[in-house]
Amino acid sequence: xxxxxxxxxxxxxxxxxxxxxxxxxxxxxxxxxxxxxxxxxxxxxxxxxxxxxxxxxxxxxxxxxxxxxxxxxxxxxxxxxxxxxxxxxxxxxxxxxxxxxxxxxxxxxxxxxxxxxxxxxxxxxxxxxxxxxxxxxxxxxxxxxxxxxxxxxxxxxxxxxxxxxxxxxxxxxxxxxxxxxxxxxxxxxxxxxxxxxxxxxxxxxxxxxxxxxxxxxxxxxxxxxxxxxxxxxxxxxxxxxxxxxxxxxxxxxxxxx
Amino acid sequence: xxxxxxxxxxxxxxxxxxxxxxxxxxxxxxxxxxxxxxxxxxxxxxxxxxxxxxxxxxxxxxxxxxxxxxxxxxxxxxxxxxxxxxxxxxxxxxxxxxxxxxxxxxxxxxxxxxxxxxxxxxxxxxxxxxxxxxxxxxxxxxxxxxxxxxxxxxxxxxxxxxxxxxxxxxxxxxxxxxxxxxxxxxxxxxxxxxxxxxxxxxxxxxxxxxxxxxxxxxxxxxxxxxxxxxxxxxxxxxxxxxxxxxxxxxxxxxxxxxxxxxxxxxxxxxxxxxxxxxxxxxxxxxxxxxxxxxxxxxxxxxxxxxxxxxxxxxxxxxxxxxxxxxxxxxxxxxxxxxxxxxxxxxxxxxxxxxxxxxxxxxxxxxxxxxxxxxxxxxxxxxxxxxxxxxxxxxxxxxxxxxxxxxxxxxxxxxxxxxxxxxxxxxxxxxxxxxxxxxxxxxxxxxxxxxxxxxxxxxxxxxxxxxxxxxxxxxxxxxxxxxxxxxxxxxxxxxxxxxxxxxxxxxxxxxxxxxxxxxxxxxxxxxxxxxxxxxxxxxxxxxxxxxxxxxxxxxxxxxxxxxxxxxxxxxxxxxxxxxxxxxxxxxxxxxxxxxxxxxxxxxxxxxxxxxxxxxxxxxxxxxxxxxxxxxxxxxxxxxxxxxxx
Numbered sequence: 071x072x073x074x075x076x077x078x079x080x081x082x083x084x085x086x087x088x089x090x091x092x093x094x095x096x097x098x099x100x101x102x103x104x105x106x107x108x109x110x111x112x113x114x115x116x117x118x119x120x121x122x123x124x125x126x127x128x129x130x131x132x133x134x135x136x137x138x139x140x141x142x143x144x145x146x147x148x149x150x151x152x153x154x155x156x157x158x159x160x161x162x163x164x165x166x167x168x169x170x171x172x173x174x175x176x177x178x179x180x181x182x183x184x185x186x187x188x189x190x191x192x193x194x195x196x197x198x199x200x201x202x203x204x205x206x207x208x209x210x211x212x213x214x215x216x217x218x219x220x221x222x223x224x225x226x227x228x229x230x231x232x233x234x235x236x237x238x239x240x241x242x243x244x245x246x247x248x249x250x251x252x253x254x255x256x257x258x259x260x261x262x263x264x265x266x267x268x269x270x271x272x273x274x275x276x277x278x279x280x281x282x283x284x285x286x287x288x289x290x291x292x293x294x295x296x297x298x299x300x301x302x303x304x305x306x307x308x309x310x311x312x313x314x315x316x317x318x319x320x321x322x323x324x325x326x327x
Numbered sequence: 328x329x330x331x332x333x334x335x336x337x338x339x340x341x342x343x344x345x346x347x348x349x350x351x352x353x354x355x356x357x358x359x360x361x362x363x364x365x366x367x368x369x370x371x372x373x374x375x376x377x378x379x380x381x382x383x384x385x386x387x388x389x390x391x392x393x394x395x396x397x398x399x400x401x402x403x404x405x406x407x408x409x410x411x412x413x414x415x416x417x418x419x420x421x422x423x424x425x426x427x428x429x430x431x432x433x434x435x436x437x438x439x440x441x442x443x444x445x446x447x448x449x450x451x452x453x454x455x456x457x458x459x460x461x462x463x464x465x466x467x468x469x470x471x472x473x474x475x476x477x478x479x480x481x482x483x484x485x486x487x488x489x490x491x492x493x494x495x496x497x498x499x500x501x502x503x504x505x506x507x508x509x510x511x512x513x514x515x516x517x518x519x520x521x522x523x524x525x526x527x528x529x530x531x532x533x534x535x536x537x538x539x540x541x542x543x544x545x546x547x548x549x550x551x552x553x554x555x556x557x558x559x560x561x562x563x564x565x566x567x568x569x570x571x572x573x574x575x576x577x578x579x580x581x582x583x584x585x586x587x588x589x590x591x592x593x594x595x596x597x598x599x600x601x602x603x604x605x606x607x608x609x610x611x612x613x614x615x616x617x618x619x620x621x622x623x624x625x626x627x628x629x630x631x632x633x634x635x636x637x638x639x640x641x642x643x644x645x646x647x648x649x650x651x652x653x654x655x656x657x658x659x660x661x662x663x664x665x666x667x668x669x670x671x672x673x674x675x676x677x678x679x680x681x682x683x684x685x686x687x688x689x690x691x692x693x694x695x696x697x698x699x700x701x702x703x704x705x706x707x708x709x710x711x712x713x714x715x716x717x718x719x720x721x722x723x724x725x726x727x728x729x730x731x732x733x734x735x736x737x738x739x740x741x742x743x744x745x746x747x748x749x750x751x752x753x754x755x756x757x758x759x760x761x762x763x764x765x766x767x768x769x770x771x772x773x774x775x776x777x778x779x780x781x782x783x784x785x786x787x788x789x790x791x792x793x794x795x796x797x798x799x800x801x802x803x804x805x806x807x808x809x810x811x812x813x814x815x816x817x818x819x820x821x822x823x824x825x826x827x828x829x830x831x832x833x834x835x836x837x838x839x840x841x842x843x844x845x846x847x848x849x850x851x852x853x854x855x856x857x858x859x860x861x862x863x864x865x866x867x868x869x870x871x872x873x874x875x876x877x878x879x880x881x882x883x884x885x886x887x888x889x890x891x892x893x894x895x896x897x898x899x900x901x902x903x904x905x906x907x908x909x910x911x912x913x914x915x916x917x918x919x920x921x922x923x924x925x926x927x928x929x930x931x932x933x934x935x936x937x938x939x940x941x942x943x944x945x946x947x948x949x950x951x952x953x954x955x956x957x958x959x960x961x962x963x964x965x966x967x968x969x970x971x
Binding site: 123125145146149150151152153154156157158160164166167168169173176177178180181182183186189190225 | 583584587588591592593596597599600882883886888889890891892893894895896
């Protein structure tokens with residue numbers, strides 16, 4: 071069952087220089103799927119994410135989200151839609167410096183005015199699962215990058231959203247922390263059945279997903295599905311990337327022995 | 328593109344960024360110029376502004392200059408802070424420290440010169456309007472506009488030098504810009520919310536002690552410890568902002584049931600950060616606003632005093648002399664002649680007052696004769712007194728005493744001459760000024776007065792009576808020139824000797840009034856401008872601080888919007904967070920000034936029998952309204968900045 075349906079979405083930025091950021095892009099995301107969206111810089115990945123999270127509206131085409139069309143909602147309803155259906159993980163974490171880790175995590179519930187007991191219960195189970203129990207009382211500037219991103223993931227999960235949108239979640243992390251975070255996302259995806267759409271540059275990050283979707287210059291380019299081994303999946307991602315990087319037929323430098 | 332062009336284009340193509348700094352400078356120049364226009368007014372030397380003293384005005388001007396320098400300096404700092412990222416890019420591209428200083432200097436001077444010119448132009452355009460207000464307040468016949476080079480030159484000189492000095496100072500104090508810090512984005516501010524519990528309590532304690540001292544102040548104790556009150560309250564305010572507020576926030580934070588609800592958590596955590604980072608600013612704003620409020624309060628008190636002046640002092644002139652006063656004849660003749668020379672109509676009454684001892688209180692009582700009193704009452708057009716033998720009437724010494732004495736009946740005997748009296752009424756209006764007669768004064772019938780032959784014998788050092796000459800003068804404001812010599816003798820005696828030993832006392836309401844009016848005028852002139860600058864400055868401090876942190880806040884709100892903060896909630900959050908920044912210092916300032924007012928009120932009530940409660944309430948309400956308007960103005964600007 072598809073939970074997110076992107077149908078012929080086009081986005082044109084009008085201005086002194088008109089730019090077509092997305093061009094008749096269509097794809098679907100199934101429930102419980104972990105999808106990575108890859109593409110070179112300027113290919114429209116972030117624009118796409120903005121469309122899905124409804125901070126920006128498509129010029130044409132439609133986005134159907136679990137049977138509803140968020141485009142038709144007014145801004146008030148949209149905010150409620152975002153706070154209940156969507157979870158966000160940002161590249162630079164975007165934790166609020168004045169709140170403690172624990173407070174950062176429960177922020178979406180606070181906005182949604184949930185009872186305190188619910189907050190505490192979910193906080194407890196999540197922090198155990200994400201191994202945050204020890205740092206709950208700390209401030210964002212007192213924890214490491216990996217811990218910060220785990221906190222951000224906890225924040226994205228706490229309100230049990232329909233879909234989690236991650237924008238380069240490993241962009242600011244070293245390889246160990248990256249792996250940790252990606253494994254965590256994978257675990258969340260498997261165990262909680264959370265649907266995750268992740269935009270990334272990093273082929274290693276993409277290799278943790280079920281499916282990788284490539285876009286180029288705002289258009290659909292290719293998609294590949296995970297196989298048994300992560301290593302071969304990674305290799306296949308690189309193959310596509312090498313095609314994506316330049317004109318078809320060029321050698322990607324990474325492929326040279 | 329030369330360097331100069333670069334700096335110039337920087338300013339003029341980004342004028343929005345420079346607007347806040349420009350407005351602060353512009354307004355300082357504007358106010359200063361108008362003030363100089365008043366100060367250099369050609370009529371002022373001819374005494375047109377009443378007795379407003381030039382020295383006082385110059386002093387006020389100096390205070391104004393110092394404050395506006397500080398204000399400009401502060402806004403400049405905030406402005407430079409907000410532009411740190413831009414500077415980092417310049418440095419990144421290879422601009423040397425020297426060039427950067429040059430850039431800042433040229434930009435500041437451009438803004439400075441621009442604000443000087445516009446400030447002076449607007450100032451000149453509005454000075455006629457301001458003159459009209461001054462004319463109305465001071466009751467002047469006219470205050471024409473004039474053109475002379477002095478105010479222009481003074482303003483230009485003061486502010487151009489100010490901008491030079493301030494830009495040099497801020498260049499010196501700009502720390503070395505570390506490119507890496509700035510390019511990484513807004514640095515994470517230190518959010519430790521550590522506070523000292525001891526100081527938190529000390530803050531509250533000092534403020535409460537200050538208030539308590541203010542509350543128990545009376546006329547007699549005012550000089551003992553009232554000076555301690557401002558010290559206590561100032562220190563207390565400082566600790567209040569550095570520690571006490573954080574302590575309270577912490578208390579709230581511990582109550583999750585409350586703290587985690589709605590967007591309270593965000594708002595409160597935000598507050599902690601704001602209070603932590605800006606306690607110095609809050610402290611200054613509180614002090615500055617307290618001063619502004621007090622000025623307004625004192626002004627309104629003075630205006631009420633001047634407008635009630637003739638009611639409190641029904642007599643134009645009063646001359647009081649002991650029975651054996653050797654100057655009596657000479658002085659009275661002098662006064663009468665000078666009244667007649669000036670063509671002022673008057674009604675003189677001579678009282679011969681006898682002191683007797685009352686058996687009821689065994690204290691001295693001053694006895695007035697019915698006929699004398701009626702003579703005075705007749706000139707006032709007040710109802711006359713009609714007493715039978717054995718009857719007496721209280722003379723009220725203050726408005727409150729009328730109520731007090733109304734239902735009092737006293738049976739007493741004047742011991743020296745064994746005259747029995749029943750004092751059973753009070754005259755329903757005041758007809759003597761407060762301090763002239765004793766609080767124990769009565770009127771008796773002419774028949775009884777004849778019996779008072781034996782002199783007062785209770786205290787040896789107290790005279791057996793005195794002579795009182797009252798001059799009822801309808802045009803009492805014109806008596807400024809009458810009896811100046813006598814007035815000076817009295818004044819000198821008051822100042823030089825501890826004990827008043829002259830055998831006479833003279834009071835000229837018109838002359839006193841002219842002094843009071845002069846002080847009042849000076850305070851008004853100074854007060855209006857100072858209050859305007861203070862109020863604007865205190866609000867602007869907050870605004871500049873907000874402006875400097877705008878980028879970071881924008882990013883934060885953007886993130887919150889993504890995780891589903893509605894527009895309405897965003898506004899609510901902004902309102903809350905601005906609210907505290909505005910109304911916490913102002914509220915405290917209001918509280919401070921309310922207590923200061925209480926002191927003034929008790930003292931004034933004791934000394935002059937004057938109530939300023941009404942004026943106080945009115946002026947505070949007015950200030951409150953201005954601040955609410957100001958708050959919404961800044962909130963509107965801020966929200967539109969955040970959204971852009």
